Amino acid sequence: MDRSITDAFPEVQVLEHEPLSKYTNTQTGGPADLLVFPKSVTETKQLVLWAKETDTPLTIIGNASNLIVRDGGIRGLTLILTKMDDIQVNGNQVVAEAGAALIQTTEVAYQAGLTGLEFAAGIPGSIGGAVFMNAGAYDGEISEVLASAEVLTRDGEIKRLDNRELDFGYRHSSVQDHQDVVLSATFKLRAGDANKIRSRMDELNRLRASKQPLEYPSCGSVFKRPTGYFTGKLIHEAGLQGFTVGGAQVSMKHAGFIINVGGATATDYMDVIHHVQATVLKQFGVELETEVRIIGEEK
Ligand SMILES: Cc1cc2nc3c(=O)[nH]c(=O)nc-3n(C[C@H](O)[C@H](O)[C@H](O)COP(=O)(O)OP(=O)(O)OC[C@H]3O[C@@H](n4cnc5c(N)ncnc54)[C@H](O)[C@@H]3O)c2cc1C
Known part of the structure; x- marks a missing residue:
């Protein structure tokens, strides 16, 4: 092969x-x-x-x-796909290739005086991953600013899907169902005040740094928010913060994050995830579904 x-x-x-x-x-x-x-x-x-x-x-x-x-x-x-990272501004639209960093795309939008993407200033994903996940933060979501995405089907056909066709939901898009490859995304933004855009981005990044363990490797919030509950609160109240297997630990700073405190393996991560899910289910009767995508084979 x-x-x-x-x-x-x-x-x-x-x-x-x-x-x-x-x-x-x-x-x-x-x-x-x-x-x-x-x-x-x-x-x-x-x-x-x-x-x-x-x-x-x-x-x-x-x-x-x-x-x-x-x-x-x-x-x-x-x-x-991170080498496919071109970002262009076209009037009120920003067109970014799949591998462009979402953070870099928010910077380009700011420099062009375009508002709408500030919520994403600190999300460390690529454009393709952000569309796939319908990434969101601080009351904003990709689905609210995305006009269309160009995708490649597994049969090699290139298609443009508009916002509605992407069937966005909470951390969901149709890309997850069809296994398409996102090639680029077009965001429809509005002319705004550059100073206000900058200060909102800075404010959200400060908030993020104060609440999230950014000083450690992690994969962000591990679990989806179950309807009617706050994940972090459940994990905190279950006494799970600080729970550690090998090098993977439930963060003391943000209970929804599992950090690599040194030498963690994916197996350590999975053991922590399963323990958190089992404990929260036992104590509160709530099933925590993973937001993080888990792929590949066991060793
Ligand atoms: C510190 C930290 C903070 C975070 N904060 C947030 C937050 O506030 N909000 C939020 O929503 N997320 C957050 N995340 C999670 C993550 O950044 C987002 O989910 C992001 O959108 C994932 O993008 P990615 O490129 O890293 O995707 P990957 O992790 O590379 O992939 C995720 C999934 O997307 C698929 N995928 C990736 N690219 C493509 C493509 N081009 N075409 C088709 N499928 C593709 C992969 O197959 C995989 O299933 C955070 C993560 C960290 C580490």
């Missing part, structure tokens, strides 16, 4: 058995059999078609900030 991808794409750098802990925000995770950082839509499309034709499993990753890769790693071909 390795030789055939190299034969098919002699110009493309293919990393073999590459540890994904080098790229994930938790700094955990096993190796990708084959890892490529595509540089263009054409390259991405050719690789997706190669995976289909050779029956090779295909995994798409953005900035790996909402991801746990199990310690056995990922079979087949993994694409990390």
Whole structure:
């Protein structure tokens, strides 16, 4: 299999058995059999078609900030899209490629005097991951500012989906159901006062730094908010803050985060997640569903 991808794409750098802990925000995770950082839509499309034709499993990753890769790693071909990171301003619209950082996109919007994306100033994902997850914070959500997204189907067809077709919900988009690859997103913003935009972004980033354990590797909020409850409060009241397995620990600063205090494995993360879920279910009868995406094989 390795030789055939190299034969098919002699110009493309293919990393073999590459540890994904080098790229994930938790700094955990096993190796990708084959890892490529595509540089263009054409390259991405050719690789997706190669995976289909050779029956090779295909995994798409953005900035790996909402991801746990199990310690056995990922079979087949993994694409990390962060080299496709162009951002353009076109009137009141910002068009960003899938691998562009959401944080960088909010900076570009601010520099162009466009308001609407301030809520995302501190979300450390890529545009593709943000559309996939319908990322949101501080009363804002991608679905509220996204005009359309260009996606690549697993059959190699490129389509433009408008906001409605993306079927957004709480941390949900249709991309999750169809396994499309997000290629770019177009945000519809409004002309605003640059000083006000900057101060709102700074304010939200200060708030984030005061409440979240940003000094440690993590994958953000691990669990979704169950209807009628606050996840952090449940975990706090269950006495779980500080609970540690290996190097993975329920943060003392924000109960919804599990931080890597040093040397954590994905298995440590999974053990902490399962313990938190079991304890909260036992004490409060509430099922915590993971927001973080868990992929790959056990070791
Ligand atoms: C400190 C910290 C704070 C955070 N704060 C927030 C917050 O306030 N709000 C919030 O919503 N999230 C937050 N997150 C989580 C995370 O940043 C978001 O969910 C983000 O949108 C994930 O983007 P990503 O590129 O990192 O996705 P990844 O983690 O790389 O991937 C997540 C999922 O998206 C899929 N995916 C990624 N790119 C594509 C693509 N181009 N096409 C198709 N599928 C794709 C992957 O297959 C995977 O299933 C936080 C995380 C951290 C570490």
